Amino acid sequence: MEKQEKNTEVCPPVDLSGEAGWTPFDAPSLVGASLRFVSGEPDGNRYRVRYYKDDAEQLRARIWFGPETEGPPGHAHGGAMAAVLDEVLGLAAWAAGHSIVVGNLNVSFRNLLPLEQVVTVESEVVSAQGRKVMVHGRICLGETVFAEAECLCITIRDK
Numbered sequence: 001m002e003k004q005e006k007n008t009e010v011c012p013p014v015d016l017s018g019e020a021g022w023t024p025f026d027a028p029s030l031v032g033a034s035l036r037f038v039s040g041e042p043d044g045n046r047y048r049v050r051y052y053k054d055d056a057e058q059l060r061a062r063i064w065f066g067p068e069t070e071g072p073p074g075h076a077h078g079g080a081m082a083a084v085l086d087e088v089l090g091l092a093a094w095a096a097g098h099s100i101v102v103g104n105l106n107v108s109f110r111n112l113l114p115l116e117q118v119v120t121v122e123s124e125v126v127s128a129q130g131r132k133v134m135v136h137g138r139i140c141l142g143e144t145v146f147a148e149a150e151c152l153c154i155t156i157r158d159k
C-alpha cells in the first residue's frame with residue numbers, strides 16, 4: 001500500500017476578527033489555561049479560535065477548522081464540530097456566571113463544513129434552574145448552519 005505523506009506545512013494566517021459591536025473575550029482569564037483541545041494552538045493546523053461577547057453579552061466565537069480537523073474529504077469531522085460546541089457552549093455558561101461541566105450535548109449536523117473557512121459559533125444561555133443550565137448554539141456562516149446543539153450544563157458541587 002502506498003504510504004501517505006503527512007503535510008506538515010503550516011497554513012497561512014486567517015482573519016478571525018469579529019463583527020461590529022463584538023468585544024474580545026479573554027477565556028483563559030475566566031477558566032484558566034486548560035481549554036487546550038480547541039484553543040491551544042492558535043497558529044496551528046487544527047483549530048484557530050477567537051472569542052467575543054456580542055452587544056447582548058452572549059458569547060461568540062470566530063473559528064477556523066484546519067486540515068487536521070478533517071472528516072469527510074475536504075470537510076470537518078463531526079466530532080471536531082461537537083468538540084467546538086462542547087467548549088463554546090460550556091464556556092458560555094461559565095461566562096454567564098455558572099460553574100459547570102457539560103452533562104449532555106445534543107448535536108445535529110446540518111451541512112458539511114468546508115475546511116479552512118472561518119465560521120461563527122453563536123451561543124445563548126436559555127435557562128438556569130437549580131443546577132441545570134441550558135445553552136443553545138450553532139456553527140454557522142451567514143444563513144448556512146453547519147451544526148446546532150442543545151447543551152445541558154450541570155453546576156459542579158462545592159468540594
Ligand SMILES: CCCCC/C=C\C/C=C\C/C=C\C/C=C\CCCC(=O)SCCNC(=O)CCNC(=O)[C@H](O)C(C)(C)COP(=O)(O)OP(=O)(O)OC[C@H]1O[C@@H](n2cnc3c(N)ncnc32)[C@H](O)[C@@H]1OP(=O)(O)O
Pocket residue numbers: 031032034035086087088090091094100101102103104131132152154155156157
Ligand atoms: C469534576 C471536574 C471539574 C472540572 C471543572 C473544575 C474547574 C473548572 C475550571 C474551569 C472550567 C473550564 C472550562 C469550562 C468550559 C468548558 C468546558 C468544556 C465542557 C466540557 O468538556 S466538560 C467535560 C465533559 N463533561 C463531563 O465530563 C461531565 C461528567 N459528568 C459529571 O461530572 C456528572 O455526571 C455531572 C456533574 C454532570 C452530574 O453529576 P452529579 O452527581 O453532580 O449530579 P446528578 O447526577 O445528581 O445530576 C444533577 C441533575 O442533573 C441531571 N443530569 C445530570 N446529567 C444529566 C444528563 N447527562 N442528562 C440529563 N440530565 C442530567 C440529573 O438528572 C439531576 O437532575 P434532577 O436534580 O432533576 O434529578
